[in-house]
Amino acid sequence: MKRNVPVLGAVATLLVLGRAAPAQVSFPSIARGYATWLVRAMDPCDPATLSVVSPTNLPLGGCAQANTATDDALGETFAILRVTELGKIALVGTGFTFADTLRVRLVIRVTRSGIDTSVGSNQNVTFMDRSIECPRAPETFSVRPNGLVAGSTDLGACLAPDMDLNRGNLQILDASLIDTANGRVMAVPGVLRVGMSAPRHR
């Protein structure tokens, strides 16, 4: 009976170690990025300040549209943002005013493999969330005389001096278009659905 004690101890240790070892989740084999149109950014409504009567299939409360925390200075007819697997950030849009200047703000969480750390080598490491603006200051996306903005920049350059964060499993937690004149968010990913009537149910 006493002979079995070390064996049981070893089994228990293995079980504990097996449980403690984190299950290493692998990255997806492919994720080609982000391609989205941008809608206007509005101030959040929290809490609701008015009652909605009609139409009926809506929350009972809401807020009058406000753009105090968000930008109210720039116009926008449309804008498209792309973040590609080649590490490019591209912006195209119209309806802006000549000489307006814009940047793309991204909040990212990067996990890289094959990193040597103080607790071991060849580890998967998740870095602290980063908020970056592209292109990197003092550069901007500038609006042309015809109201068009079209440009691209490199993700690695925006991340400087931590350029090597532009590899691995790159989560885009937030993306927005910034009016550099006031630093406010003017547009965010989304869709515009026109019409007052409720869409058909499937």
Add this chain to the structure above:
Amino acid sequence: MHRGWTASGLVAVTALIAMGTLVSAASAVVEFPRKASYYRIWFVRAMDECTAANAVDVRGPFPNLPATGCLQANTETDDAVPMGFARLLITHTGKIAILGGGFPFGVRLGLALTLRVTRRVAEVRHPAGSNKRVTFEDVTIQCGNTPFGFRPSPAGRLAGVTTLSACLGSSLSDLAVGNIEVVNASLINLDTGKVFATAGVVPVRG
């Protein structure tokens, strides 16, 4: 006569100034863009946030990385569902399509969307008004036929189609119209309730 003209002129000027103020106040409400056709993303794996409390020193081999980071963890996020790839498309017609591969057969997947909708509303009260632009509180909805969600095929492929209005349900279906900000989009393992994928990119040179 002159005095009367001056008084009426003052009233008129005051009225004009007031109107001007009202007009400028009204114009502060920004217009929607004319077009925003789709929201299209690829998903990457969701990882736990790295905080200073969990940080370890980074020693290499890449020179241009932060000095600290955290060992990849999937405690708050899901570690059960493997994933080859996944994509999401939301169109301006309100259609939602999910496509993916490399999933185990039998898992139940959900799509969580956080939306901030601003739209014209026919009638409001407190204060009363009509045809007003209203922003609603952010709403988080889950797409996929609850309780089964989106189900991969035996080959591990995922292909699901639904609509914004179906995800919103009949009581909120009119939120599927207007300036629809997609604040967040993520894939959820319905068996654990944890997020396993969020928008992102895996750069090809990684």
